[in-house]
Amino acid sequence: xxxxxxxxxxxxxxxxxxxxxxxxxxxxxxxxxxxxxxxxxxxxxxxxxxxxxxxxxxxxxxxxxxxxxxxxxxxxxxxxxxxxxxxxxxxxxxxxxxxxxxxxxxxxxxxxxxxxxxxxxxxxxxxxxxxxxxxxxxxxxxxxxxxxxxxxxxxxxxxxxxxxxxxxxxxxxxxxxxxxxxxxxxxxxxxxxxxxxxxxxxxxxxxxxxxxxxxxxxxxxxxxxxxxxxxxxxxxxxxxxxxxxxxxxxxxxxxxxxxxxxxxxxxxxxxxxxxxxxxxxxxxxxxxxxxxxxxxxxxxxxxxxxxxxxxxxxxxxxxxxxxxxxxxxxxxxxxxxxxxxx
Ligand SMILES: Cc1cc2nc3c(=O)[nH]c(=O)nc-3n(C[C@H](O)[C@H](O)[C@H](O)COP(=O)(O)OP(=O)(O)OC[C@H]3O[C@@H](n4cnc5c(N)ncnc54)[C@H](O)[C@@H]3O)c2cc1C
Numbered sequence: 386x387x388x389x390x391x392x393x394x395x396x397x398x399x400x401x402x403x404x405x406x407x408x409x410x411x412x413x414x415x416x417x418x419x420x421x422x423x424x425x426x427x428x429x430x431x432x433x434x435x436x437x438x439x440x441x442x443x444x445x446x447x448x449x450x451x452x453x454x455x456x457x458x459x460x461x462x463x464x465x466x467x468x469x470x471x472x473x474x475x476x477x478x479x480x481x482x483x484x485x486x487x488x489x490x491x492x493x494x495x496x497x498x499x500x501x502x503x504x505x506x507x508x509x510x511x512x513x514x515x516x517x518x519x520x521x522x523x524x525x526x527x528x529x530x531x532x533x534x535x536x537x538x539x540x541x542x543x544x545x546x547x548x549x550x551x552x553x554x555x556x557x558x559x560x561x562x563x564x565x566x567x568x569x570x571x572x573x574x575x576x577x578x579x580x581x582x583x584x585x586x587x588x589x590x591x592x593x594x595x596x597x598x599x600x601x602x603x604x605x606x607x608x609x610x611x612x613x614x615x616x617x618x619x620x621x622x623x624x625x626x627x628x629x630x631x632x633x634x635x636x637x638x639x640x641x642x643x644x645x646x647x648x649x650x651x652x653x654x655x656x657x658x659x660x661x662x663x664x665x666x667x668x669x670x671x672x673x674x675x676x677x678x679x680x681x682x683x684x685x686x687x688x689x690x691x692x693x694x695x696x697x698x699x700x701x702x703x704x705x706x707x708x709x710x711x712x713x714x715x716x717x718x719x720x721x722x723x724x725x726x727x
Contacts, residue, residue, distance in 0.1 A: 395426030472532030598682030
């Protein structure tokens with residue numbers, strides 16, 4: 386089939402990779418360039434936190450999350466970066482005065498899915514064996530199933546792959562005004578396709594009801610004095626931070642969560658909170674270099690869950706909120722299996 390996709394962010398790319406495997410011909414539209422940074426998928430830390438995200442999410446994300454974890458390796462292989470996937474588990478810790486936060490967190494997860502009772506409580510010596518740099522923390526939990534995708538590498542490699550593919554035409558810097566019934570409209574023109582997908586994230590808010598943005602801010606730090614190898618969260622009564630390691634002692638530190646569609650640069654308050662928290666977690670961050678400060682908005686629906694909507698010759702996928710990497714492969718698989726586009 387001749388298929389049009391509006392929005393080549395995270396969902397648009399995962400869709401495109403799946404549809405190419407099925408032998409379709411694709412036309413992609415994005416208001417950004419192929420290597421631009423407007424997509425939330427470019428800002429994301431890429432954590433596959435199938436348990437930890439349950440603290441503030443419905444348990445349905447657990448099944449989708451586990452399915453996505455199974456699907457990511459093939460997608461990354463398809464774009465030539467199998468090594469951008471890591472599933473070595475993650476660490477959840479807190480300062481001693483906040484241990485009640487830690488206990489409450491684990492109890493919440495157990496309440497949501499029985500599998501959470503397998504999450505392992507580590508004492509200091511077990512923690513040091515896994516992550517010697519976290520030695521100052523006497524108590525932590527280890528979630529072996531969790532991992533991460535290097536989000537920025539995925540975005541770059543998928544751009545390279547799609548741009549080079551003979552069955553893909555990519556219209557860059559084209560703002561789509563409408564997606565409906567086999568049509569993608571832009572600049573007063575409409576093109577028709579056998580099927581169209583609307584994957585514009587927050588950009589679809591004129592056609593998707595109750596879609597809102599949830600602002601998130603992250604730092605990238607280069608910290609040669611820190612050697613943490615797994616995604617690590619620190620719980621705190623006022624803010625929760627995560628540290629996601631990337632190659633060469635680079636760390637993504639995030640993320641704020643603010644009910645706002647403001648994509649302007651990071652606020653002083655957010656930077657103070659994120660940096661103080663990360664420094665309190667490991668003093669080696671004192672001499673880290675700030676290499677990037679990013680802000681974006683997560684496309685979110687009322688129930689904070691993803692939504693697939695099929696119409697005549699059209700499918701919309703939206704609402705991946707803070708779980709795009711965790712959920713997109715499974716949500717796309719579900720959309721394509723159930724879709725009548727075949
Ligand atoms: C700070 C932050 C950290 C995050 N960390 C994680 C994480 O660790 N793990 C995780 O699972 N998820 C994470 N996420 C969430 C994840 O990034 C999103 O859920 C995901 O990117 C949503 O995918 P999407 O394709 O719907 O939207 P996007 O990735 O935003 O893509 C939408 C695309 O549509 C294009 N577009 C918009 N409007 C138009 C238009 N009118 N015409 C043409 N093109 C248009 C945009 O340019 C963009 O390329 C994070 C998000 C943020 C902001």
